[in-house]
Amino acid sequence: MTDKFKTPIGNISQIYGKCISLIGDDIDTDRIIPARFLKCIDFDSLGKSVFDDDRKTLEGNHPFDLEINKGASILIVNSNFGCGSSREHAPQALMRWGIKAIIGESFADIFYSNCIAIGIPCFTLPKASIKKIQKYLDNKILLLDIDIFKSTAKSKDMNFKLEIKETSKKMFLSGEWDATSILLENVELIENKLNDLPYIKFNCN
Amino acid sequence: MSQDTLFDKVWDLHKVANLPGGSDQIFIGLHLIHEVTSPQAFGALKDKNLKVKFPQRTKATVDHIVPTDNQSRPFKDNLAEQMINTLEKNCIEHNIQFFNIGSGKQGIVHVVAPELGLTQPGMTIACGDSHTSTHGAFGSIAFGIGTSQVRDVLASQTLAMNKLKVRQIWCENKLSNGIYAKDLVLHIINQLGVKAGVGYAYEFAGPAISALSMEERMTICNMSIEGGARCGYINPDETTFNYIKNKLWSPKNENWEKAVKWWESLKSSNSSIYDDVFKLDASKVEPTITWGITPGQSVGVNQKIPFLKEIHPNDQFIAGEAYEYMGFKPGQSIKDTPIDVCFIGSCTNGRISDLRVAAQVLKNHKVAKNIKAFVVPGSEKVAKEAIEEGLDKIFTKAGFQWREPGCSMCLAMNSDKLIGNQVSASSSNRNFKGRQGSPNGRTLLMSPAMVAAASITGKVCDVRDFINT
Numbered sequence: 095m096t097d098k099f100k101t102p103i104g105n106i107s108q109i110y111g112k113c114i115s116l117i118g119d120d121i122d123t124d125r126i127i128p129a130r131f132l133k134c135i136d137f138d139s140l141g142k143s144v145f146d147d148d149r150k151t152l153e154g155n156h157p158f159d160l161e162i163n164k165g166a167s168i169l170i171v172n173s174n175f176g177c178g179s180s181r182e183h184a185p186q187a188l189m190r191w192g193i194k195a196i197i198g199e200s201f202a203d204i205f206y207s208n209c210i211a212i213g214i215p216c217f218t219l220p221k222a223s224i225k226k227i228q229k230y231l232d233n234k235i236l237l238l239d240i241d242i243f244k245s246t247a248k249s250k251d252m253n254f255k256l257e258i259k260e261t262s263k264k265m266f267l268s269g270e271w272d273a274t275s276i277l278l279e280n281v282e283l284i285e286n287k288l289n290d291l292p293y294i295k296f297n298c299n
Numbered sequence: 300m301s302q303d304t305l306f307d308k309v310w311d312l313h314k315v316a317n318l319p320g321g322s323d324q325i326f327i328g329l330h331l332i333h334e335v336t337s338p339q340a341f342g343a344l345k346d347k348n349l350k351v352k353f354p355q356r357t358k359a360t361v362d363h364i365v366p367t368d369n370q371s372r373p374f375k376d377n378l379a380e381q382m383i384n385t386l387e388k389n390c391i392e393h394n395i396q397f398f399n400i401g402s403g404k405q406g407i408v409h410v411v412a413p414e415l416g417l418t419q420p421g422m423t424i425a426c427g428d429s430h431t432s433t434h435g436a437f438g439s440i441a442f443g444i445g446t447s448q449v450r451d452v453l454a455s456q457t458l459a460m461n462k463l464k465v466r467q468i469w470c471e472n473k474l475s476n477g478i479y480a481k482d483l484v485l486h487i488i489n490q491l492g493v494k495a496g497v498g499y500a501y502e503f504a505g506p507a508i509s510a511l512s513m514e515e516r517m518t519i520c521n522m523s524i525e526g527g528a529r530c531g532y533i534n535p536d537e538t539t540f541n542y543i544k545n546k547l548w549s550p551k552n553e554n555w556e557k558a559v560k561w562w563e564s565l566k567s568s569n570s571s572i573y574d575d576v577f578k579l580d581a582s583k584v585e586p587t588i589t590w591g592i593t594p595g596q597s598v599g600v601n602q603k604i605p606f607l608k609e610i611h612p613n614d615q616f617i618a619g620e621a622y623e624y625m626g627f628k629p630g631q632s633i634k635d636t637p638i639d640v641c642f643i644g645s646c647t648n649g650r651i652s653d654l655r656v657a658a659q660v661l662k663n664h665k666v667a668k669n670i671k672a673f674v675v676p677g678s679e680k681v682a683k684e685a686i687e688e689g690l691d692k693i694f695t696k697a698g699f700q701w702r703e704p705g706c707s708m709c710l711a712m713n714s715d716k717l718i719g720n721q722v723s724a725s726s727s728n729r730n731f732k733g734r735q736g737s738p739n740g741r742t743l744l745m746s747p748a749m750v751a752a753a754s755i756t757g758k759v760c761d762v763r764d765f766i767n768t
Contacts, residue, residue, distance in 0.1 A: 180445055
């Protein structure tokens, strides 16, 4: 029995870890976690099933199976990563496998907001920089030190200025990414809004 | 920055506050839940010792995991039974109305809410499902969310969001005979690409859109997300109002007039400003079929699968993957591709008008030998109407299996799955690798009419050869 996975809490300002590269554009959430694994009422067991179909097809040669990538926590991807279904199971599966941050060319909208909502910062870099990292990772190990406040990623060989949405950055630094309590602070405004909306008045319920 | 579009008006109306981090707190007028993405959200409420803030603003149904052959309880699949059971318990505990199997109101969540009149112009609508964009067909701002956001809506009826940009997609002229909304939206996604919508809401407009029925408009908005746009919408008009009128939840009596007046006021106008405008000629759209592993990789039925050099450099990597996975050669015709399975259904094309069109094609024809063909109505209401019209008989007589409502083989969470590298002609929305339940199964997306035509010949063919004779 493995210990129960501990989800992140509070502010997130720094991530240090080993990078794992996954090459490909438009990698959808069905690939990240095939639908059959969505038959669950909690997220606990998803980590081992991440990329299940792709991994089986590659028979041990998928990046998530390679010995060299064991213990990696920073995922390097290409463009439109996480497109398709809104299933939060996808970032949950990545997180439970060990991913703590993602750096890519671009991310699909719903996947991105799911990552923010569960405490996985997603950064973007230009295509050329991603290519450079992915090439480096072909035969070397890359340990990156990510500073969210400065939006930088540093290693002994390479340094990058990362892009992150200003709102996301603030949310990680303040802990506000775990939004429920912040939203509930405005309970009075929420109740006023309900009473103000025209359609609440002309619909019976 | 967009100004004075329907999106701007509805967004601003629902804004509760500016959050400290800089995002907007948005009120969600209608929250829809189902069995797959809600259990963990209810679990999180329990962990945080929170209640559902406005239970009457959330409605539930069951769709993703339901078997479509035998729906008697308990389900044969223990995990599916556990999921429906969890939803039933959560709805009782939190006093949420649940449209369960046998209620006459169950079905795919994006089919059910419009047919009950729950979906209305000017609302913000959220659901833990990416195809929530469907509801934008009514002039609502509707988008998919993940489970943590489902938790937030349950707890506060609000979400922390960044406002989207707005791109108008202007569709000039009209669709030709034998060309359907599905062809148009596949064409749009092909033209713009699957990433172009990231950060945008899509406003579909122009004569070709105005001419569409509500159900066709839902097909268009449904697939906004396949073009990367989390939200897609169409300005409400007479077609919209006529559809909503007299539905179970629609405004009644003097409230109806008030509602229509307000809905009218929400429309984008000539003075609206968009972040981007994209124009296309709808009369040029052909019956469109996907050949690859993203909904953007499509061609007209008489076209050939593109060569790598014809594809934008940014899309060449995934095109290479697609040739290999699908077993297609560049330059090969899509026409005459042999089919193994025909699936009509899903939140994209599982409505009564979709079934009518497919049945019309199938009338007096038989499904080709060795083809497995099945039709899954989008809801109990769709099924009932279809049976009353005798459509079920047309389907079964042709050799289709007539099933119970659910999401079925769109995402294959129940027992409806492709086997091995079977090729399906599917009226659903995603042709991703492994999407229809087999890690090497292959999906060709097309309109329900085209699926019906393919079922007759056993291969990809032009539906116009059947309807124009």
